[in-house]
Amino acid sequence: MRKMKVIIIGGSHAGIACARRAKEEFPDAQITIYEKQKEISFISQSIPLYLMGHNDILKNGGYTTIKELEAQGIQVKAQSVVRNIDTLTKQIFFTQKGSNNVETATYDKLVLATGSYPLLPMFSGEFKERLIVVKNIEDAKRIRYLFETAKRIIVVGGGFIGVELSRILASHGIKITLIQAHSYLLDKYLDEPAARNIEALMQSEGIDIQLSTFPVDIREEENKETGTALNLYTDHYEKFEADAIIYSVGFRPNSFLLANQVELGDMGAIEVDDYMQTSHQDVFAVGDCATSKVNRVKGRRYLPHASEAIRQGGIAAINLAGPKQKIIPSEGTYSMNLDGRTLCATGLNKKNAEAEGLECGMVHYRNDFLNSDEYTNIWLVYERKTHKILGVQVEGTAEGIAIYADLISLAIQQNLAIEDVEFSDFYFKHGYKNPNGMIKTLAQLIRQEDPKP
Numbered sequence: 498m499r500k501m502k503v504i505i506i507g508g509s510h511a512g513i514a515c516a517r518r519a520k521e522e523f524p525d526a527q528i529t530i531y532e533k534q535k536e537i538s539f540i541s542q543s544i545p546l547y548l549m550g551h552n553d554i555l556k557n558g559g560y561t562t563i564k565e566l567e568a569q570g571i572q573v574k575a576q577s578v579v580r581n582i583d584t585l586t587k588q589i590f591f592t593q594k595g596s597n598n599v600e601t602a603t604y605d606k607l608v609l610a611t612g613s614y615p616l617l618p619m620f621s622g623e624f625k626e627r628l629i630v631v632k633n634i635e636d637a638k639r640i641r642y643l644f645e646t647a648k649r650i651i652v653v654g655g656g657f658i659g660v661e662l663s664r665i666l667a668s669h670g671i672k673i674t675l676i677q678a679h680s681y682l683l684d685k686y687l688d689e690p691a692a693r694n695i696e697a698l699m700q701s702e703g704i705d706i707q708l709s710t711f712p713v714d715i716r717e718e719e720n721k722e723t724g725t726a727l728n729l730y731t732d733h734y735e736k737f738e739a740d741a742i743i744y745s746v747g748f749r750p751n752s753f754l755l756a757n758q759v760e761l762g763d764m765g766a767i768e769v770d771d772y773m774q775t776s777h778q779d780v781f782a783v784g785d786c787a788t789s790k791v792n793r794v795k796g797r798r799y800l801p802h803a804s805e806a807i808r809q810g811g812i813a814a815i816n817l818a819g820p821k822q823k824i825i826p827s828e829g830t831y832s833m834n835l836d837g838r839t840l841c842a843t844g845l846n847k848k849n850a851e852a853e854g855l856e857c858g859m860v861h862y863r864n865d866f867l868n869s870d871e872y873t874n875i876w877l878v879y880e881r882k883t884h885k886i887l888g889v890q891v892e893g894t895a896e897g898i899a900i901y902a903d904l905i906s907l908a909i910q911q912n913l914a915i916e917d918v919e920f921s922d923f924y925f926k927h928g929y930k931n932p933n934g935m936i937k938t939l940a941q942l943i944r945q946e947d948p949k950p
Contacts (some may be wrong), residue, residue, distance in 0.1 A: 501526040503817060504602060505591060506579050506754070507610030508532030509539065510803050511784025513561060514810030515608050516571045522815055529572040529602070531591060539562060542803055543865040544637045545661045549836060582607070584758045584777050606779055606817045609679045609755055609767065610810065613748035613785035613801050618653075618715060619922075626716070626904050627727050627741045631658050640743065644669045647740040651675075651729050653712055654745035655682040657833050660695065662743055664835055667702050674705045674737050676712055676729070678746075686831060690861060691876050694842065707731070711762050712744075715742065750786045762788040764799035771823035773813035781817070783809040791889065792826040792909055793845060794853055800827055828888075828906040832899040839895075841902035844888025844909045847878045855879050860942040864929045871895045873929075877915070877939045881947045884914040901935070915940045 503519055508530045516528050525723040530537070536557035576594035583590075584817045588601050629639050640662070643650060648671060652663045655677030667673045672908045675682075681692040682699075695949040696706055714730040726738045737850040750766035760776040762768035767782035769775055771790065775782050784806035789796035805827050812824040832841035850857040858881050865872045873893040879886055891898055908918055926934050 501507075501818070502603065503528045503608065504604040504606075505530045505608045505610055507786075508573065508610055508805070509576070509610065509612055509784065510607070511806035511810040512610035513566070514807045515610060515781075515783055516566065516810075517569065517724075517813045518814035519817060520570055523817065524570075526817075527572070528573060528789060528831070530566070531574050531577045531589070531793050533576065534576045535576055537561065537573065537575065539633060541632060544631060544640075545638055545665060545835070548641060548662070548665045555646070558617070561562040571790060579754060582754050582758065584755070584780055587779065597611065603879070604779075606781070608785045608810075608813055608817075609752075609775075609780070609782045609786055610806075611751040611786045612752065614751050615744070615748055615829060616746050618712060627717075629743045630758065631662065631743065631745055634687070640666075643671070643741055647671055649674075649739045651727075651737055651739040651742045652745065652748065653729075653742060655679065655706075655708075655795035656685060656745065656747065658681065659743075660699070661833060661835060662745065663704050664699060664702060667699075667704050672705075673703075674707060674739070676707050676710050676731070676737075678709070678711050681710050682706070683840075684848075686829075686846065686858065688846045688848055688878075689889050691874070691892055694874060694892055698838070707735075707737075710735075725898065730909070741757055748785065748797060750801070752782075752786045755780065757780070758871055762797055762799070766799040768797065771811075772816040772820045773809055774816065774820070778905040781813040781814045790824060790826045791830055793850070800829060802827075802829065802831070804830060807918045825910060826848060830902050830906045832902055833936050834899065837894055838892075839898050841899045841904045842888070842890045842894050843906040844886070845878060846888055846890065848886050850878055855887065858946055859944070860939055860946060861944060862935060863937070864931050864935060866895065866928050867930055868928070871928075873898050873935065875901065875935050875939065877943070879943055879947075884916060884943055884947070884949065886913055886915055886918075915943050 503526050505516055516530055520527050536797045542883045566573050566588055577591050579589050579591045581590040587604050590599050610646055615632050632911055651674045652659050653676045663673045663675045681689050683692050711732040712729050713732050716728050718728050720726045729737045752767045760768040766788045769782050769787050773781045773783055785801040789800040791798050815822045828843045830843040847859045859878045861876045871894045873895045876890040878888040886908045891901045
């Protein structure tokens with residue numbers, strides 16, 4: 498019997514997860530990863546740790562190597578750029594570094610794991626060396642270089658990346674202006690009360706936050722005092738001057754290779770079903786180029802996220818020979834840790850829950866430590882009639898509080914109400930002023946706010 502030939506395009510989280518699980522499910526299959534970079538498995542989430550001095554990104558930026566995958570029976574073709582795909586003949590067309598010769602390879606099953614690309618401004622100008630995105634090792638090196646050369650930096654985008662980088666750069670004495678289009682930071686993840694806490698922290702660190710502000714132009718202009726400056730102009734007719742601009746307004750799916758051959762969905766991501774199969778039965782898509790099924794949200798959404806990519810890669814592998822296991826809907830679980838301060842979230846925030854037509858409430862509680870300045874701030878979103886848990890946002894300086902994101906994600910997945918977990922056997926969190934812990938206290942607050950009949 499002929500071995501199944503599986504081609505995976507992309508050697509990051511989703512592609513590697515798919516290859517490893519496919520080898521487990523189909524030991525005799527011929528599995529090949531095509532990756533345009535020299536190395537694989539780079540963790541872009543390690544860039545903040547590298548910039549804070551906690552991680553040598555050149556040594557610890559990835560969690561596996563080509564040699565390790567090949568030892569597991571997975572072939573890796575690095576520095577190979579896939580130029581085209583023909584789903585009718587089941588062929589890919591690619592070139593290898595240093596050659597213009599177009600080579601072909603055939604497949605039985607194809608998995609697209611091509612990831613995403615950062616959004617860039619649609620402004621003209623010869624300032625690209627001073628306009629930085631955050632995606633790969635070279636970007637991280639360029640930002641690190643700014644520690645020594647820049648006095649003023651503009652960060653565009655108030656999501657996790659923009660917030661993390663603003664605080665890191667400010668800690669090096671660099672004057673930071675953060676430009677955010679929404680009326681508060683981290684709007685995709687947090688409700689306004691939690692976001693205002695983060696804004697207050699950043700302002701206390703000297704960061705200038707410009708909310709409800711859109712960049713409309715970037716120009717490189719002469720300044721008599723400072724030399725050649727990079728100027729950003731906003732919709733408020735304001736000008737901000739900087740030595741460099743970091744653009745972190747989000748990502749778009751790299752779905753171009755299949756754009757005209759499969760169905761596309763939210764934001765141009767490849768539409769997939771619960772088995773990660775595209776509209777073509779022999780083609781799968783995973784990770785940042787594919788759509789996601791999100792709990793309590795109508796339709797599939799574009800949700801570029803490392804943990805989601807790994808989940809999708811494994812599910813696609815299981816289903817290569819036929820539908821076998823559906824993916825569990827995502828909660829969108831995130832955690833950010835910057836030198837002793839944690840911010841994490843999962844599920845729907847109140848704004849997004851209401852947008853989905855859910856009648857919901859939100860309770861808040863802060864628990865402080867007895868003998869230190871450590872604390873935990875938590876906002877829980879719930880369904881009013883049933884007390885079903887919809888989402889959580891956590892911020893604080895206490896150690897280990899990111900576990901709340903995982904805990905609540907599991908509770909949402911299991912469709913639990915707050916009373917279902919109120920008396921769970923969690924370890925005793927000593928040191929807090931309120932020894933009952935957060936879950937019991939939140940349950941009490943919900944009952945006070947919305948008593949069950």
